[in-house]
Amino acid sequence: MPLVIFVDDSETALASTRMVTNSMPIEVKQYTEAQVALAEIKAGMVPDLIITDLNMPVMNGFEFLKELRAVPATKRTPTLMLTTETKPELKQQGKALGLTGWIVKPFNPAQLKQAITRVLRLPA
Amino acid sequence: MMMLDSIDELLEHIKEVQVDVMELSNESLMKMSSFMEKNNLEIDEDISTALQYQDIITQQLTATNEAINSMKKSIDIFSHAYKSDEGLANESIVKLKDKLNATLQDAKDKKSRFSGKHATEHADDEIEFF
Numbered sequence: 001m002p003l004v005i006f007v008d009d010s011e012t013a014l015a016s017t018r019m020v021t022n023s024m025p026i027e028v029k030q031y032t033e034a035q036v037a038l039a040e041i042k043a044g045m046v047p048d049l050i051i052t053d054l055n056m057p058v059m060n061g062f063e064f065l066k067e068l069r070a071v072p073a074t075k076r077t078p079t080l081m082l083t084t085e086t087k088p089e090l091k092q093q094g095k096a097l098g099l100t101g102w103i104v105k106p107f108n109p110a111q112l113k114q115a116i117t118r119v120l121r122l123p124a
Numbered sequence: 125m126m127m128l129d130s131i132d133e134l135l136e137h138i139k140e141v142q143v144d145v146m147e148l149s150n151e152s153l154m155k156m157s158s159f160m161e162k163n164n165l166e167i168d169e170d171i172s173t174a175l176q177y178q179d180i181i182t183q184q185l186t187a188t189n190e191a192i193n194s195m196k197k198s199i200d201i202f203s204h205a206y207k208s209d210e211g212l213a214n215e216s217i218v219k220l221k222d223k224l225n226a227t228l229q230d231a232k233d234k235k236s237r238f239s240g241k242h243a244t245e246h247a248d249d250e251i252e253f254f
Contacts, residue, residue, distance in 0.1 A: 013179045105180065
């Protein structure tokens with residue numbers, strides 16, 4: 001099964017995504033700290049899709065994305081930003097860093113499922 | 125300057141209350157989500173939104189607490205300047221006003237930034253792909 005990792009410092013946001021994805025044919029790993037997820041990726045974990053928050057302490061979503069793009073295994077891994085931020089200039093910044101898409105919180109569960117299905121090319 | 129000490133104490137109190145609110149709100153929603161997960165209840169859009177509001181609440185209150193910290197620092201600098209040389213007081217109060225205004229503006233910007241779709245009357249539900 002494809003591996004999807006979620007990174008968000010909000011436990012309730014992670015709980016929400018967990019309940020949305022638990023019926024999908026994917027393996028899910030969740031992290032409250034981007035640096036922990038990054039360490040596991042550098043140690044050999046290869047996710048098929050990364051969904052990350054932007055505003056997080058220690059390492060924010062953009063810093064995480066830059067680090068991901070520097071690791072050969074995740075240089076082109078599809079990455080979605082899941083955030084409360086709506087500013088167009090931030091979206092542009094994300095796009096320039098190689099982001100795949102932008103989801104504004106609170107997300108619609110059906111649309112999150114659709115986005116994951118589309119990116120991973122799962123059967124609809 | 126006793127007035128400034130009182131304001132400082134009040135700001136500290138507001139910070140503590142906000143931290144408690146964040147913790148209690150998080151705890152209540154985690155209990156709810158834990159119950160749902162244990163009982164394999166399906167999440168619908170309303171419950172998903174409710175859970176995600178917690179994130180917005182936390183970011184808003186954290187930004188407000190950061191503004192309070194900044195205000196407390198500015199007041200402290202003014203207070204020290206005033207105590208060391210009353211002649212500097214007039215000059216310092218202008219600087220204090222400017223700093224407090226800048227802090228307020230920054231806090232208002234963050235309120236807008238961290239509201240997600242909650243702040244948008246006709247929120248576009250589409251996920252934007254690049």
